[in-house]
Amino acid sequence: MARLLEHINVPGINTFDVYRKHGGYKSVEKALKTMTPDEVTEEVKKSGLRGRGGAGFPAGMKWSFLDRKSDKPRYLVCNADESEPGTFKDRYLMEKIPHVLIEGMITSSYALGAKTSYIYVRGEYMYIIRILEKAIEEARANGFLGKNILGTDYSLELYVQPGGGAYICGEETALLESLEGKRGNPRLKPPFPAVAGLYASPTVVNNVETISAVCSIVNESGDEYAKIGVGKSTGTKLISASGHINKPGVYEIELGLPVEEFIYSDQYCGGIWKGRKLKAVVAGGSSVPILPAELILKTAKGEPRLMSYESLSDGGFATGTMLGSGGFIVMDETACIVRNLWTFTRFYHHESCGQCSPCREGTGWMEKVLHRIEHGHGHMEDIDLLVDVAKKIEGNTICPLGDAAAWPVASAIRHFREEFEYHVKYPEKVKNPKHFELEPFRSEKVLAGV
Amino acid sequence: MSEQIKPIQFSAETMDLVQRIIKRYPEGRQKSALLPILHIAQAEFDGWLSTPVMDYVASILSIKPIEVYEVASFYTMFNLEPVGKCLIEVCQTGPCWLRGADDIVEHFEKKLNIKVGETTADGMFTLKTVECLGSCGTAPMLQCGSDYYENLTTEKVDTLIEKLRSSNQRSTYMKSNMQEI
Amino acid sequence: MAKVTIDGIEVEVADGTTILNAARQIGGEVVPPAMCYYSSLKDTGGKCRVCLVKVTQGSAKDPRPMPKLVASCRTPVMDGMVVQNITSQEVLEARKGVVEFLLINHPLDCPICDQAGECDLQNLAYEHGAAKTRYEEDRRTFEKIDIGDKIKLHMTRCILCYRCTFVADQLTNERVHGVINRGDASEISTYIEKAVDNEFSGNMIDVCPVGALTDKTFRFKSRVWFTKPLDAHRNCDKCCGKVVLWTKGDDVLRVSARKDQYGEVKEYICNECRYDHKNMNDWTIEGPRHIDKHSVISQNHYEKIDMQKLKLDIERQIQFQKGKQLPETNQSPA
Ligand SMILES: Cc1cc2nc3c(=O)[nH]c(=O)nc-3n(C[C@H](O)[C@H](O)[C@H](O)COP(=O)(O)O)c2cc1C
Ligand code: SF4
Ligand code: SF4
Ligand code: FES
Ligand code: FES
Numbered sequence: 001m002a003r004l005l006e007h008i009n010v011p012g013i014n015t016f017d018v019y020r021k022h023g024g025y026k027s028v029e030k031a032l033k034t035m036t037p038d039e040v041t042e043e044v045k046k047s048g049l050r051g052r053g054g055a056g057f058p059a060g061m062k063w064s065f066l067d068r069k070s071d072k073p074r075y076l077v078c079n080a081d082e083s084e085p086g087t088f089k090d091r092y093l094m095e096k097i098p099h100v101l102i103e104g105m106i107t108s109s110y111a112l113g114a115k116t117s118y119i120y121v122r123g124e125y126m127y128i129i130r131i132l133e134k135a136i137e138e139a140r141a142n143g144f145l146g147k148n149i150l151g152t153d154y155s156l157e158l159y160v161q162p163g164g165g166a167y168i169c170g171e172e173t174a175l176l177e178s179l180e181g182k183r184g185n186p187r188l189k190p191p192f193p194a195v196a197g198l199y200a201s202p203t204v205v206n207n208v209e210t211i212s213a214v215c216s217i218v219n220e221s222g223d224e225y226a227k228i229g230v231g232k233s234t235g236t237k238l239i240s241a242s243g244h245i246n247k248p249g250v251y252e253i254e255l256g257l258p259v260e261e262f263i264y265s266d267q268y269c270g271g272i273w274k275g276r277k278l279k280a281v282v283a284g285g286s287s288v289p290i291l292p293a294e295l296i297l298k299t300a301k302g303e304p305r306l307m308s309y310e311s312l313s314d315g316g317f318a319t320g321t322m323l324g325s326g327g328f329i330v331m332d333e334t335a336c337i338v339r340n341l342w343t344f345t346r347f348y349h350h351e352s353c354g355q356c357s358p359c360r361e362g363t364g365w366m367e368k369v370l371h372r373i374e375h376g377h378g379h380m381e382d383i384d385l386l387v388d389v390a391k392k393i394e395g396n397t398i399c400p401l402g403d404a405a406a407w408p409v410a411s412a413i414r415h416f417r418e419e420f421e422y423h424v425k426y427p428e429k430v431k432n433p434k435h436f437e438l439e440p441f442r443s444e445k446v447l448a449g450v
Numbered sequence: 451m452s453e454q455i456k457p458i459q460f461s462a463e464t465m466d467l468v469q470r471i472i473k474r475y476p477e478g479r480q481k482s483a484l485l486p487i488l489h490i491a492q493a494e495f496d497g498w499l500s501t502p503v504m505d506y507v508a509s510i511l512s513i514k515p516i517e518v519y520e521v522a523s524f525y526t527m528f529n530l531e532p533v534g535k536c537l538i539e540v541c542q543t544g545p546c547w548l549r550g551a552d553d554i555v556e557h558f559e560k561k562l563n564i565k566v567g568e569t570t571a572d573g574m575f576t577l578k579t580v581e582c583l584g585s586c587g588t589a590p591m592l593q594c595g596s597d598y599y600e601n602l603t604t605e606k607v608d609t610l611i612e613k614l615r616s617s618n619q620r621s622t623y624m625k626s627n628m629q630e631i
Numbered sequence: 632m633a634k635v636t637i638d639g640i641e642v643e644v645a646d647g648t649t650i651l652n653a654a655r656q657i658g659g660e661v662v663p664p665a666m667c668y669y670s671s672l673k674d675t676g677g678k679c680r681v682c683l684v685k686v687t688q689g690s691a692k693d694p695r696p697m698p699k700l701v702a703s704c705r706t707p708v709m710d711g712m713v714v715q716n717i718t719s720q721e722v723l724e725a726r727k728g729v730v731e732f733l734l735i736n737h738p739l740d741c742p743i744c745d746q747a748g749e750c751d752l753q754n755l756a757y758e759h760g761a762a763k764t765r766y767e768e769d770r771r772t773f774e775k776i777d778i779g780d781k782i783k784l785h786m787t788r789c790i791l792c793y794r795c796t797f798v799a800d801q802l803t804n805e806r807v808h809g810v811i812n813r814g815d816a817s818e819i820s821t822y823i824e825k826a827v828d829n830e831f832s833g834n835m836i837d838v839c840p841v842g843a844l845t846d847k848t849f850r851f852k853s854r855v856w857f858t859k860p861l862d863a864h865r866n867c868d869k870c871c872g873k874v875v876l877w878t879k880g881d882d883v884l885r886v887s888a889r890k891d892q893y894g895e896v897k898e899y900i901c902n903e904c905r906y907d908h909k910n911m912n913d914w915t916i917e918g919p920r921h922i923d924k925h926s927v928i929s930q931n932h933y934e935k936i937d938m939q940k941l942k943l944d945i946e947r948q949i950q951f952q953k954g955k956q957l958p959e960t961n962q963s964p965a
Pocket of ligand 1: 055056080082084170207211400401
C-alpha cells in the first residue's frame, strides 16, 4: 500500500512532472476511465477510511449520505483550516506534496458528482495557497482539470479559498458560512451539509488527509487499504508531534503502533528531550483529554496503549482520550499542567464565535479563573467551580467547540488535581512563570512514567 | 495615525484579479469573494482596513457596508486599525509555550522597547501574540506577513529585526518578504 | 400530524412544528422559556440555549433518545416523540447554568434600567436561576450609545440574541447595524456612527428581550410600573396601527407594539405610530391592556402594583449579582 508520504524526499515531488513520474494522478485516470462514481464511493466505503479532521467519521458513509436526488449542484469542500493547537500535518502535506491533495480532490469530486470544488485553507497559510494554486495550474495545463478531463465527459473546476483567521471555521458548517463570505458562525443542524451545505446545496466536507488518502484507495482498492491498520482503525495516519520531544515533526504511522514506540523510538519522536521524564500527553490536538504518563502508555487495564481510534479512547474519558486530529503534544516533568491548560482555555475563549451563551460566556469565565490560579490568586473552590462550568458548557452548545473547551479543563483536573491545589496553596512559588522548570512538581502518581 | 494617502481604488491589474475571483462562485454568490478581496484590499491599502476601504469593497460586491464590517471584525487577520510596517505575530499557544514562546515575546518587548499590542515609534514594528499557527513542530515560531519564521532563538530574533528593518518593506499576507535568519 | 408527549402531556401538532411551539399549544408550566427565538422572525433561535429540553424518545419509528439536550425552539417534533422539560433534572440544571452564563456579564443596573419590570432576563433569572452568582471576575462593559435620535443602545445589557438584526433584515430593507467582533467581545453596533433610521426600525426596541435597546422618546422617564397601559389603535397606512399606549394621566409616555403572552410581537408597528403620535386624541382607546402573569411587574396588575414586592425583586437581583445567598423563593411577604 502506497503511503501518503512515500515520496516525500524525492527532489521536485512538489512539481507535477516529478509527482506524475512517481505514479501521480493514476487514480484520476483509473476512476474517470474505468469506474463509475458509485464504484469509487464503494471502494472508499470498503477501505474503512475514517475522517482525519478529528471526528473520525467513516468517509464512505458520509459520501453515501450526499443527497444525489437533488437537482442542485453538488459540492466537495476540502477542510484545510487546520487550526487545532498541536496539529500541522495538513500544512506539511500540502507544502511538500500538493499534488496528492489535488489528485484526491479530482477523484473524490468525480465520485460525488461535483462540478466545482473548493479547498478552504486557513488564511495564515497564505504561502500554502500559492503552492496549491500553482499545482492546480499545472494539473489544468496537463488536462486533469477544466473541461472534459482526459477526454472524458467529466469536467471540474477547483478553487482555493483563504480564510481570515478563525479556528471555528474548521467546524464544517462555519467553514461553509465563511466560504459564503460571512462570519464563521456554525449553523444549527439539521439540515446537515449532505442535504443543504454550500449555497444550500448538497455538500461533502472532508479533511485534507482524508481526501488525499482516496488516491491510493482507488489505485489499490479499498480492501487493500483496509488490510493496514488495526480493527476499525484502517490505514495510515499523519501524526503531528510537538512539545518536549527530541524529534518534533510529522510522522506517518500505521494505525495500531504502540504509543510507547511512537514516543521513544528514534524512527519517530526519539524520546523525551534533555533526558527528562514523560509527564503527560495530549494525544489528539488540544481538544482531547490530557492523559498522565502511565495512562497514555498503558490503558487502565494494563494493556499497551496503541495509536488507534479504539485504543486511545479505551476507558472512556475516565482513563482514556481520543485520536482526534492526531496532534500529539508531549510534556516533560517540568511542564506546568495548569499553565498549559490556561493557554488552551485562552485559545478557546479567543476562538469562540460567540453565538451561543454557554460557550461565549463559559470559555471566558474558565480562562479568567485559570489565569488567577496560575498566577497565584486562586482559591480551593475555584477547582470545583471550573469542573462545574465545564460541565455546564459540555453538550449544551450549538457546535462542538463548547465540548472542545470543556474537555481539556475537566481532564486536567481529573488527572492532575494535586497540581491545581499546589497552585492555590503556594501562590508565591507559582508567581514565577517557570516554577516547575526550577523545581519539577513531584507526585508519585504523575511521575510513574518510564 | 497615518493618513490614507492613496485614493481608494484598486489598480486596473488588481481589479482584474478581483473580477476573476468573483467568477469562482455561482451567479449571485459574489459575497463569497469577500474574504479573498479583503486580504487584497488590506495588502493594497497600507496593511489595514479603514472604513472607506471596507465601504469600497462593499460597493464592488454590491453588499451592505455593515456586512463587511461584521465579517472583517470577526477574523483576526484583518486589522481595523493601522499597524506597523512589519506586524510580528508570535504564537503563544501550548505547544509553542512548551518550547519557550514566552522568552521570544519577552525578547521582542525588550529589543523593540514596546509591549505586546504596541507599535514602535518609527512605525516599523507592531508586536502581537497570536494563537496556534499550525507550526507547533517547529516551535517557537512567528509569522510576519506571509512568512513563517520557525525554531526561533533570541539570536535569530535579533537577526530578523535587523534584516526586516533594513529591508524596510511593508510585509503583507499576500507577498513573501522572507529573510534568511 | 404528529403526536408528541411533553412532560407527560400529549398533544397533536402539524408536521414540522418545533418542540417549543408544540409546548406552547399545551401551555402552562411545560413551555420552555425562550430568549432568542421569536416566532414572527425567520431563522431566530438556537443561540441562547435556555430552551434546552431532553428528548427521551426520538420518534415512534426510531425510539432512541437524543444524545444531547436539544434547543426546543429549533428542533422539529416527530410522531411519537417524548420530551422532558421541567420533569427532567438534567434540563433544569442545564437551564440554571445557561441563566448563570447570561448573567455573569450582565450589569447590576436593574434599579436604573428602563426595562426593569418588563425584562425577560429578570423573569428568567427568578424562575430558573440560582440565588447566588459564583462569578467574581470583572464584568464586560461598553459605553452606551445613541443609534439615531430614537433608540439608545446599552450594549452592556445585551444578551446577543440577534433578534434586532433579524428585524433589520426582515422588516427593513437597509440594515445598518449588526454583530461585530466575535466571542464575548461581540457587540451590536453600526460600527461607524450611523443612525438606524427606517420606517420599521423602532420594532428593534420591542423585540429586545432586555434593556439593551430602549426608546429614547419615552417621555418623562417614568418607571414602567407607574404607567397605565392601554390598548389603542389608529388608522395607519403603513402598519396595523394596533398598539399599546403607556400612559400617565392624559399623557402618552410611550407607544409600543402589542406583545403576546410569550412576549412576542405578532403585528409590527411603524415608526410614525411609535414616535409621532404621543397624544391621546390621535388614538381610539380600546381599554386597559391585559398584562400576562408571567411578568415580574404584573402579579397585581399595574395600577396597584405591589411596591413592597417590587422592591424585594430588585434587591434580590442586586444581591444575586453580588453573590450573596438569599432565600430561593420569590414570595413577597404576606
Ligand atoms: C471547532 C472545530 C474545529 C475543527 N477544525 C477542523 C480543522 O481545522 N480541520 C478539519 O479537517 N476538521 C476540523 N473540524 C472537524 C470538521 O467539523 C469536520 O468534521 C471535518 O472537516 C470532516 O472531515 P473528515 O470527516 O474528513 O475528518 C473541526 C471541528 C470543530 C468542532
Ligand atoms: S459552541 Fe462556541 S463556537 Fe460553537 S456556535 Fe456556540 S459560541 Fe460558537
Ligand atoms: S440588542 Fe437586544 S435584541 Fe439586539 S441582540 Fe442584544 S439583546 Fe438581542
Ligand atoms: S502552538 Fe504555536 S504554532 Fe501551534
Ligand atoms: S430560545 Fe431556543 S435557543 Fe434561545
